[in-house]
Amino acid sequence: LEGASLENIPQDDIQYLTDMGLIRRSVSGLEIANPIYREIIPRELTAVTQYNFEPLFQQSWYVLPDGRLDAGALLTAFQEFFRENSEIWLERFDYREAGPQLLLQAFLQRIINAGGRIDREYGLGRKRTDLMVIWKDQKIVIELKILYKSLKATISEGLKQTAEYMDRCGTDEGHLIIFDRRPGKKWSQKIFRRAQTYQGKKIVVWGM
Known part of the structure; x- marks a missing residue:
């Protein structure tokens, strides 16, 4: 879910998940087997968190008068929330390494529910998670990365990946x-x- 490389994962565990049909091998490495599982797995892992978000964030706060989703206001709210509360909330996840990605997805799901959907792509070893928020006829790409190298290198790599997506x-x-x-x-x-701006595409970079 965080797109990191596999380390200290028993081969038997990988084989078991493969045999169960939850993951598969592709030309780019291991990945969640199909779109249904890509949707179900993070929803299941963040279900309780979504319930806890219900009294804290309302969908109407982030919808513009013309009906479009205000992604800037939405991500600003999450950035503020993450700064003030991440240490407490991340402790609630069993998979803490993927906690930031799961927390953001729970937040987005709370707002998007009943008005749109989130398409998700994960790639083991690619160190990123790709999200596309679909709201009516609006598409918003959100690329998630954990900082492993320098900030400059991470932004440079991330801009290219975001533009491609x-x-x-x-x-x-x-x-x-x-x-x-x-x-x-x-x-x-x-x-x-x-x-x-990367190759003519305007991209907002958020640090958290």
Whole structure:
């Protein structure tokens, strides 16, 4: 779910999940087997969190007068929430390494429910998670990355990946979210919002 490389995972576990039909091998590595499982697995892992979000966030707060989803306001709200509450909320997940991605997906699902849907793509070893929020006729690409290398290198790589995903999805609305999980890092150094352009595509980069 976080797109990280497999380390210290028994081969028997991988084979078991493959035999169960939950994951499969592709040309780009292991991946969740089909779109249904890509939807069900994160929903199941974040179901309780979505319920807890219900009194905290209302869909109407992030819908513009013309009916479009205000992705900027939505992600600003999550960024503020993540800064203030992430340490407490991430402890609630059994899979803490994927906690930031799961928390964001629970947040988005709370807002998107009954008005749209979220398409998800995961890739083991690719160190990213691709989300596409579909709201009526609006498509919003959100690329999630954990900071493993320098911030400059991560943004450079992420912009390319986000632009490619935007092109594949046929949208001009894209966001790149970088979670900095390094211990000892001050929030003032991790939190930012930058508007950037890559190959003619405008992409908003969020640091958390």
